[in-house]
Amino acid sequence: MILECKSIRKxxxxxxxxxxxxxxxxxxxxxxLLGPNGAGKTTTISIVCGLLGKDGGEVLIKGQxxxxxxxxxxxxxxxxxxxxxxxxxxxxRENLVFFGRLQGxxxxxxxxxxxxxxDVIGLADxxxxxxxxxxxxxxxxxxIGVGMTHRPELLILDEPTVGVDPQSRNAILGAVERLAxxxxxxxxxxxxxxxxxRLCNRVGIIDHGSVIAEGTxxxxxxxxxxxxxxxxxxxxxxxxxxxxxxxxxxxxxxSAKEGQLRVLLRDGGRNLxxxxxxxxxxxxxxxxxxxxxxxxxxxxxxxxxxxxRD
Amino acid sequence: xxxxxxxxxxxxxxxLRERSNIFFVFVFPILMVLMIGxxxxxxxxxxxxxxxxxxxxxxxxxxxxxxxxxxxxxxxSTEAGVTAVERGELEGLLVLESSGSPRFAARxxxxxxxxxxxxxxxxxxxxxxxxxxxxxxxLELDSAQSLTIVNRAAAMSPxxxxxxxxxxxxxxxGEAETRFDLGASQQLVLFVFxxxxxxxxxxxxxxxxxxxxxMTATPTSSLTVLLGETAGRYLIALVQALFIVGATMFLFGxxxxxxxxxxxxxxxxxLVGTGAGMLLGSISSNEEQASGVxxxxxxxLAAPGGAMVPAEIFSNTxxxxxxxxxxxxxxxxxxELQFRGGGVGDIMAELAVLATFAVVLLLAATLSLRRNITx
Ligand SMILES: Nc1ncnc2c1ncn2[C@@H]1O[C@H](COP(=O)(O)OP(=O)(O)OP(=O)(O)O)[C@@H](O)[C@H]1O
Ligand SMILES: [Mg+2]
Numbered sequence: 001m002i003l004e005c006k007s008i009r010k011x012x013x014x015x016x017x018x019x020x021x022x023x024x025x026x027x028x029x030x031x032x033l034l035g036p037n038g039a040g041k042t043t044t045i046s047i048v049c050g051l052l053g054k055d056g057g058e059v060l061i062k063g064q065x066x067x068x069x070x071x072x073x074x075x076x077x078x079x080x081x082x083x084x085x086x087x088x089x090x091x092x093r094e095n096l097v098f099f100g101r102l103q104g105x106x107x108x109x110x111x112x113x114x115x116x117x118x119d120v121i122g123l124a125d126x127x128x129x130x131x132x133x134x135x136x137x138x139x140x141x142x143x144i145g146v147g148m149t150h151r152p153e154l155l156i157l158d159e160p161t162v163g164v165d166p167q168s169r170n171a172i173l174g175a176v177e178r179l180a181x182x183x184x185x186x187x188x189x190x191x192x193x194x195x196x197x198r199l200c201n202r203v204g205i206i207d208h209g210s211v212i213a214e215g216t217x218x219x220x221x222x223x224x225x226x227x228x229x230x231x232x233x234x235x236x237x238x239x240x241x242x243x244x245x246x247x248x249x250x251x252x253x254x255s256a257k258e259g260q261l262r263v264l265l266r267d268g269g270r271n272l273x274x275x276x277x278x279x280x281x282x283x284x285x286x287x288x289x290x291x292x293x294x295x296x297x298x299x300x301x302x303x304x305x306x307x308x309r310d
Numbered sequence: 311x312x313x314x315x316x317x318x319x320x321x322x323x324x325x326l327r328e329r330s331n332i333f334f335v336f337v338f339p340i341l342m343v344l345m346i347g348x349x350x351x352x353x354x355x356x357x358x359x360x361x362x363x364x365x366x367x368x369x370x371x372x373x374x375x376x377x378x379x380x381x382x383x384x385x386x387s388t389e390a391g392v393t394a395v396e397r398g399e400l401e402g403l404l405v406l407e408s409s410g411s412p413r414f415a416a417r418x419x420x421x422x423x424x425x426x427x428x429x430x431x432x433x434x435x436x437x438x439x440x441x442x443x444x445x446x447x448x449l450e451l452d453s454a455q456s457l458t459i460v461n462r463a464a465a466m467s468p469x470x471x472x473x474x475x476x477x478x479x480x481x482x483x484g485e486a487e488t489r490f491d492l493g494a495s496q497q498l499v500l501f502v503f504x505x506x507x508x509x510x511x512x513x514x515x516x517x518x519x520x521x522x523x524x525m526t527a528t529p530t531s532s533l534t535v536l537l538g539e540t541a542g543r544y545l546i547a548l549v550q551a552l553f554i555v556g557a558t559m560f561l562f563g564x565x566x567x568x569x570x571x572x573x574x575x576x577x578x579x580x581l582v583g584t585g586a587g588m589l590l591g592s593i594s595s596n597e598e599q600a601s602g603v604x605x606x607x608x609x610x611l612a613a614p615g616g617a618m619v620p621a622e623i624f625s626n627t628x629x630x631x632x633x634x635x636x637x638x639x640x641x642x643x644x645x646e647l648q649f650r651g652g653g654v655g656d657i658m659a660e661l662a663v664l665a666t667f668a669v670v671l672l673l674a675a676t677l678s679l680r681r682n683i684t685x
Contacts, residue, residue: 049527071531079527085520089327090320101316102528130327146524 001063002027002076002154002185003048008057010043010209017043019209020057025154030176030186032200034193034296036306040209041189042082045158048187049079061154075103078152082159082189084143088132092123092142095131096149103150113149120175121145137168144172148179155179156187161195173198193296205300212303220299227252228268229298230275230291232261236284244278251275253301264294264302313530317538322545325509334508335550339501340557346493347562357424358385358394358403368406370435370461377465378431391415396649397492404428417649438464490562495644498554499579499637500608500617506547506583507604510591513539514600536679540672543587547580567647571654575647578664579640585671592678611635636667 003025010018018040025031033041046052048059050066050073059066061073086095096114105113118124121141131139144160157176161169176199180186190196196203197217204214213220238256245254245263250271252264265271268291279286300306325331357380361368372382383400385391391403392415402416402424412432416424438460445456516522516539525535555572558564566572587604594600612618614628615637624632632638643660646652654661 051523051527071529074527074529077527079524081520081524081527083520085524087320087324087519087521089324094320094323098316098320099524099528102313102525102530104529106312 001025002029002061003187004060004063005044005048006058006060008044008047008059009055010040010047010052011055017209018047018054021206021209021211022057023204023211023214025185025187027153027185028180028183029202030180030188030200032196032203033187033189033206034191034196034203034300035189035206036191039191039206041206042158043209044206045079045156045187045189049077049156050074051079075150076153078147078150078155080144080147080155080157080160082162084139086131086139086143086146089130091128091130092118092134092145093127095142095146099146100149105150113151117145117149120148120178122171137164137171140164140168141172141175144175148184152184154185154187158189159191160188161190161192193300196296203296205296205303207300207304213299217296220296221294224252224264224294224299224302227264227266227294227298227302228291229294230263230265230268230272230289232263232275232279232286232290233259233288234261234279234284234286235259236279238284241278241282241284244282245275248274253305255301255306262298262301264298313534314538314541317525317535318541318545321512321539321542322549325512325542325546335501335505335546336553336557339497339550339554340561342497342501343490343493343554343558343562343564346496347490355401355424355427356381356383356399357428358383358391358400360385360388360391360403360405362405362407367412367432367435367439370438371404371406371431373461373465374431374434378427380427397645398649399492402428434464490558490564491566491648494554494558494562494564494566495641495648496617498551498576498644499615499640500612501554502547502551502576502580503583503586503612503637504605504608505550506543506580506587507590507608508587508601509543509546510587510594510604511597511601513543513588513591514594514597518597532680536676539679540584540588540675543584544580547583548576551576551580565648566644567649567651568653571647571652571657572644574654574661575640575643575657575664578661578668579636581668582636582664582671585668585673585675588675589671589678592675592681612637614638616641636664639663639667 001024005021005023007020007022008018009016009020021040021044023031033044035041043052047054048066050059050068050070053068061076064073066073087098090098093114096117097110100110100114115124118127121144123138123142123145126134126138131142134142140160140163144157147157148155161172164172173195176186176188180199186199188196188199200217202214202216203220204211205220206212213223238259238261241261242254242256245251245261250266252266254261254263256262263275272289272291276286276289294302357375359368359372359382361384375382385394385403388403388405391400391405394400395403395415395417398417401420402414405413405415407413414424414428438457442453442457442460445451445459446453449456522535526532555566555576559566590604590607591600594603614632615635616624616632617637639660643657643664646656646660650656
């Protein structure tokens with residue numbers, strides 16, 4: 001295993017933020033930690049990278065203990081922090097070269113690696129421009145580039161697509177996919193289930209500091225059983241409806257957000273009409289209806305009763 | 311060691327990228343040296359005169375010097391006058407005692423010129439007295455009256471003799487220009503310390519940017535990061551110090567004395583600045599606070615330290631207070647090298663005090679920063 005987390009635990013004061021989290025990542029595997037804001041994703045990653053002390057459990061990198069004092073194991077990891085961590089006064093190339101040096105690279109080898117990375121993140125033509133002049137998406141891409149200059153065995157990306165335009169996001173996801181096919185193991189945190197679905201071999205769903213479900217996407221969806229996912233679009237007030245819908249015996253969970261009502265229910269095709277009757281009774285307009293098989297979002301909804309993004 | 315160097319040079323590079331830094335580090339100090347030099351050193355010769363009670367020559371001599379376009383400054387004590395000459399504020403000092411012959415003091419570079427000038431003036435003044443005495447005796451005038459007549463004759467224009475002179479060839483040695491000397495050493499300590507304290511904000515910014523954390527995510531120990539950051543600050547201070555010494559030497563011909571000695575003072579004083587800057591950076595909560603407090607502190611220490619006005623004008627209490635600032639020790643050492651031709655052996659005490667300042671501040675900063683950098 002490239003990474004094994006065994007029952008790690010972290011408290012801030014008397015608030016337990018990471019509670020008995022265990023998971024592993026095999027070489028070449030892409031593992032997703034999927035969870036809402038404040039679930040404990042960043043805290044978990046900080047512990048894995050040895051940047052934060054833990055209150056219990058152990059982290060093994062290639063079978064060896066990783067602690068805050070362990071320096072040598074760090075070259076196996078490429079850490080991409082959630083917040084941009086770059087020098088704005090330096091150019092893209094200077095940032096890459098500097099952190100490459102700290103990874104122990106020098107001379108022509110360093111230069112070659114830096115050029116390769118600039119290509120991968122699509123910044124070759126802006127290499128000598130100052131980071132301060134970059135757009136948000138370019139800065140994000142460079143933030144990722146700095147984490148992979150040394151070709152780590154495990155690349156750790158903490159919500160790398162936050163606040164990025166769709167084009168940059170696509171470029172980032174594409175780059176991660178390419179690295180994964182080249183054999184790099186990836187730990188990817190996000191609260192966008194589409195990203196987890198696209199990239200990850202296995203997913204751990206984390207909420208309130210605990211991994212509440214784990215497996216391949218198919219495993220997770222199977223946990224829900226024979227449920228269907230119904231999405232109803234409506235411009236009306238949906239919140240009052242949620243309670244009434246959840247009271248129906250065939251409904252597992254329901255939630256409303258952004259003009260959409262999402263319901264997990266048994267036998268969607270037949271029971272949908274009962275739900276639509278409630279819309280009619282409450283005089284709420286319906287704009288669109290869709291029945292799907294469940295996705296990770298539905299899994300999260302089923303497990304926690306909440307939507308992934310509130 | 312290689313990584314310490316990488317971090318240090320990266321910090322220097324970052325620092326130099328900032329345009330305002332370029333101005334404050336390189337342009338501003340030189341402008342200050344220039345302005346102070348122009349203010350203090352008029353192009354006239356300035357001669358201080360100490361007249362002891364009972365001396366007769368004084369008034370005639372001062373008149374005579376005045377007629378030659380020399381600025382005469384009355385000085386109260388010989389000691390203060392000698393110091394002023396040493397620091398280049400005066401070109402020479404003449405002491406007229408009631409008993410014994412007149413004495414003069416000047417720096418080696420101007421001693422010959424000032425000596426000739428004063429001897430001629432003294433000769434003229436004493437001849438005037440002799441003539442007046444003789445007139446009084448032969449013509450039975452009262453001595454004050456005869457002196458007035460002689461004086462009037464001496465002051466008559468055109469003068470009895472004028473000598474036309476021309477300069478030929480070029481100077482064999484560079485012209486000894488000293489009016490920038492004091493300003494240069496003052497601005498050196500003032501700005502090196504100011505830069506060190508003001509740059510403490512950069513450290514806080516690094517922590518806020520998450521780059522310090524990112525460094526420790528690479529196989530780099532927090533001790534290496536700490537050493538690198540410290541070395542970076544030190545490099546910034548050194549670059550500025552060496553620039554000021556070099557630039558004032560070439561632009562204004564400032565005489566720094568033993569460059570080996572100056573090197574030692576710079577090496578230690580920059581370390582003091584670095585320690586103070588790192589300490590400030592480690593205890594401030596944000597970069598604005600650090601830079602603001604840094605500038606106030608730097609100016610607040612420079613003034614009593616003698617980096618703004620010469621420490622000679624201070625009262626005794628102030629002089630004692632000044633001893634608490636690293637500036638005063640650095641300036642004292644530089645003065646020894648610049649004005650008294652001292653070598654490293656003569657500034658051991660100053661170097662020892664500066665080294666103590668440096669060690670204490672760096673130690674405090676390290677302890678305080680370790681808390682911040684280690685996870
Ligand atoms: N240094 C800290 N001191 C106290 N509480 C903290 C600290 N760091 C994190 N927390 C708390 O720990 C919890 C988990 O935070 P964490 O940053 O790990 O969440 P996350 O899953 O990364 O969230 P997000 O998606 O918003 O990045 C939060 O409730 C947060 O407030
Ligand atoms: Mg986070």
